[in-house]
Amino acid sequence: MKSIRNHFSLVVALVSILFSIQVFTIIERSISAYKENLASSYSIIVVSQLSIDEKTMKSFSSLVDEVSELNPDHVIQRLNTKIDPKNLELLKLTLPNFYKLKLTHFPTPTEVENLTNNLLNKKSITKVENFSHNHDSTFKLLLLFKDVIAVFSLSMFVVTILLIIKELKIWQFMHNERMSIMGLFGAPIWLSSAVLFRLAIVDAIIASILSFILFTYLSTSFWVEEQLSYIGIEIIFFDQVMDFAILSGVALFLSVLLALLIVIGHKEEV
């Protein structure tokens, strides 16, 4: 009972830190997955009098990833009841070429504007439709989301520091006396602090295992899957090798650092 209580406080602090880190990672992944999604659904339409090949189109900007020509036939087909076929052929000839540009990534508003201007500089291009209004609001939402995440990570950092400091004080109180007494009987520092380091390492392992169980459970949970499919993204929620390695590394680093600080700060009482 006594030993469980000894472990409890640091394990709780560590698990909450690991939880924040993993949540932050998941949100980061969601944002980039979402951005990719946006990039693939976003496109620019170019209207040109002359035909432009893909290479030329790409030379306007490195942003251009894919160029596809839009076939005007199906638009014309809708008109064909009212117009006689002869005029239709004529119409077809006078119709400009339509191109749809896919971009390499979700562009910033300036990138969109630059690309539009570049395209319009070419004589044959008469119109560029960039859906800038829609694009702007989506982009602003994304920026806002990123800011929220930045604030979140900052507050996570502050809370982490506070938790660690609190833990440091508890530990100092718990271990100082024993370390002093062992020192008075001639124990070298590695011996008198051995218990401390063992406790730190054991707690880090416990916290890592708890986080592993927690996130493995969450990643298979129906609710989480449902939420992600609502947003329309697919991400790795918890990588059982890489993420676990990072989390246990952080836990080990923090708790050993804690133990080191206590050993360094340890003074023999007179």
Place this chain on the structure above:
Amino acid sequence: MDRVIIAEDLSLSYSDDETIINKINFSVNSGCFVFITGASGSGKSTLLKSLYGALKPAQGSLVVGGVEISKVSKSKLNFLRRHIGIVFQDYKLIKEWTIEKNIMLPLIINGYEKNVTQNQVDSLLKHVRLKHQSGKYPLELSGGEQQRVAMARALSHNPILILADEPTGNLDDYSAGLIWNLLEGANTQLKTTVIVVTHNIPETMNIDYKHFHIEYGSIHEVN
């Protein structure tokens, strides 16, 4: 005869503005049994602290077991302490360890084998009449019982020097008798040098002893 302790013009203080022990000179021969008396607050515990190196001399020189305390390195001091057995006035037992493990502490630090350790601890527990309490934690014992644990711990590694700060302060006559027997035994059988701070020297001492008295920052021998 070897001298275990040599103090020359030794002054001790906790701060610059108050001197507790002022330029004292005394020495203790190896194998001696010494009592130190003095009024409360006279500096008895302070003197003991300097003997195990927790308080460095403010002035003068103090040599314990051949080691100059004012210049000793941390590792040399640890080495010296591993050969001293201390009974602290406030016991200083490790709360989260059992009685048995507390008594083992000096043996663990000195790297004794497990079976030696166990035998020694069992025999000491018997001597201080605490065999049945060995699995308990210090806070589950009475003050006098804790004091006897502290005594057993100080003796466990057969130190060459025992420093005991009022080791019978909380004990009835019977338990105090057990403690005096243990200290006398260590002194006569193992030739351990024993220094005991006390308010009353037992009338039934069977061995020769020296008696120092501390007063107004000075020390003098009482005959």
